[in-house]
Each structure stands twice: as C-alpha cells, then as structure tokens.
Amino acid sequence: MPLDKSFIGRTYPPTAPYQVGREKIREFAKAIGATDPLYLDPEAARAAGYTDVIAPPTFPVIISMAASRQIVDDPALGVDYSRVVHGDQRFAYQRPVVAGDELVCVNSVEEILSRGGHDFLTTRTDVSTSAGEPVVSVWSKLVVRGEG
Amino acid sequence: MDAGKAEREELPTQTYRVTRADLVRYAGASGDFNVIHWSERLATKVGLPNVIAHGMLTMALAGRAVTTWAGAPDAVVDFSVRFSRPVPVPDDDEGTEVEFRGVAKGETEDGLTQIDITATCHGEKVLSQARAIVRRQRA
Numbered sequence: 001m002p003l004d005k006s007f008i009g010r011t012y013p014p015t016a017p018y019q020v021g022r023e024k025i026r027e028f029a030k031a032i033g034a035t036d037p038l039y040l041d042p043e044a045a046r047a048a049g050y051t052d053v054i055a056p057p058t059f060p061v062i063i064s065m066a067a068s069r070q071i072v073d074d075p076a077l078g079v080d081y082s083r084v085v086h087g088d089q090r091f092a093y094q095r096p097v098v099a100g101d102e103l104v105c106v107n108s109v110e111e112i113l114s115r116g117g118h119d120f121l122t123t124r125t126d127v128s129t130s131a132g133e134p135v136v137s138v139w140s141k142l143v144v145r146g147e148g
Numbered sequence: 149m150d151a152g153k154a155e156r157e158e159l160p161t162q163t164y165r166v167t168r169a170d171l172v173r174y175a176g177a178s179g180d181f182n183v184i185h186w187s188e189r190l191a192t193k194v195g196l197p198n199v200i201a202h203g204m205l206t207m208a209l210a211g212r213a214v215t216t217w218a219g220a221p222d223a224v225v226d227f228s229v230r231f232s233r234p235v236p237v238p239d240d241d242e243g244t245e246v247e248f249r250g251v252a253k254g255e256t257e258d259g260l261t262q263i264d265i266t267a268t269c270h271g272e273k274v275l276s277q278a279r280a281i282v283r284r285q286r287a
Contacts, residue, residue: 024177031177032208033164036221048222057211057224061204062178086203088277090228096221139228 002114003121003144007077011108015067017130022099024062025055032056042099052099059097061089064125064138067105071123072142077109079121079144087120088141094134102130110139117146159250159263162213166201166235167243174205188239200234206246206274207231210265213248217263218282225260226281229267233274244269259284 022042029039034056037044045053072079097103104127111122125138171185180202183190191199207229215221237243249266265278 028177031170031173032205032212033170034208034212034215034221036215038221050222054222056208056221057215057227058204058208065204066179086231088228088230089204089207090226091224092226093224 001078003077003079003112003119005112007109008112009109011106012070012074015070015105015107017102017104018063018067020055020097020099020101020103022053025053025059025097025099028059028062029056032058045098050096050098054099055097057091057093057096060091060127060136060138063103063127064105064140068107068123068125068140070107071109071121079142083145083147085143085145086140087143088122088139090139092137094136097127097135101135103127103135104130111141119144119146155254157252159217159252162216162248162250163245164209164212164248165243165245166205166209166237167241168199168237168239170243171199171201171205171237174202174208178202178204180204196234196236198236198238200236201244201246203231203234206235206267209246210248210267210275210278211280213250213265214263214280214282217250217252218285220285223282223285224280225283227279229265229275229278231274232276233269233272235269235274246274255284 026040038048038054042052106126108124110124113120120143122141127136128134175181185202188199246269251264253262255261260281263280267275
C-alpha cells in the first residue's frame, strides 16, 4: 500500500538531547580516514576559533539517522524498513558540529511520492543546540521498494 | 582552490581505498549495523553482488575530497548526493577503490564556490547529482 500522503508536513516532538563527545568525533574521523588536526586536536581547533574539535561534514548523520527513526518507525505511517534503500542525502550547515554540543533534532516529513510501485519518503531533521542555536539541517530521501 | 577564480577549475583527483575492515570500522563509528554492509550471506540473499559499502561512507569520503579541495575542514556550507549505484567490497586485502573528481564552478559575490563531484568505482558512477558549496577561506 502506498504511504499515506496526509503525513506530508507532519512534525514530530524534539528528540532527547545528544551529547557530542570528543572521542566519538575522533572515532568517526578515523573511520573515514580523515586526519585534519581540527577533527583530532583540541589545541588546533581552539587556534581556529572553536571551543573543541569539530566533526567532519557527514558526522551529523549519526544523530539525524537515529532521530529520524521517529518517522520511519511510526506505526501509523507504516514504513517497511526491510524494503528501504537510501536514495539521496543532503546537509545544509550553519556551522560545524563541535565536541561538547548538546544537540536536539526536530523531524518532519517533507515529501512523499509514489512512482512505479515505489514510495519516496523525504525526511528533514533540523539539528540545533538545546539552547536553540541552529547547527545543521539534514534531508534523507528513502526509497521504499514496492513488493514484487 | 584559488580564491576569486571565475572559470571552471578541475580539482586534483582523490582516490580512497575501502576494505572490509573499513566497513566494520564505519559501522561501529556511525552506528549503522545493516547486515548488507558486513554479511556476504545476507547481502547476496537480498540480491546484492556482494557486501556493499555504506552509502554514507561513500558520502563521507566525498566529504574528505571536498574538504581537501577547499583546504579547510570547516568550509562546507551545503553538501548533497544521490546514491546511484552500490560499491561492492570484496573480502580480500585490497578491497576496492573509489575515485573522486571535482570541478569548481567559479565564485559568487558572497564568496561561495560550487564544486560538482564525480565519484566512480571500477569506472562506474556511484553517486549522481553530487555537489558541495564551500566558503572561501580567510587568507
């Protein structure tokens, strides 16, 4: 059954705060082979004007992907996650994520399309500090493959 | 990248190797434990040629290329891709290679440059509509 288009525009309650750890950033940078001192060395990051190490550009997906399960796992929407393929991904940054940030996500359903037996669900996650400073907006387009 | 250059500028190609060990490391770091990124048995069962790299790992490597081209890890303002083809990763020491080419398309008045990214694995495009907007660095 195609996804219910009345979910377009629906916004979910803010998620519990995510505490960005310095070691998590280092672990992520290492996993993608990124060696810039601003990801690894607090002194280098401070010299560049940040309070602590900064995260590589795709780091926010750790937070947004977990947060957007609010939508994907919403039984009323009924996405079959075993049929989901990642279609598109976009980040629009206000600033880099910095170790020590406490981040809150607000998820919304931006678009639902049905084409060729497949559903296309675009989620938007607005990531801001718990004090309300916008940090990054994240869009994911998920393809829910039709059966057969 | 040379600041203020108005024309198209081809950026130096960046090539990154991806092995099974990298997939395990990325799974742990990102929290994405989807079985298609580590179990050949389950990946082939759903019709994939082999274990495939996380799309977000490919995007992360594209991000490495972009920050290398931009000359700063904090220059990226906007970054988007479409995952057009999986990156299969064989279970050997060599793994596979993903190659990133970039073309910078001039600079706007507010100091922003668009970079169009081409990502290929064995000559096939694995990303489409991949682009980044980067901010000019303070001299």
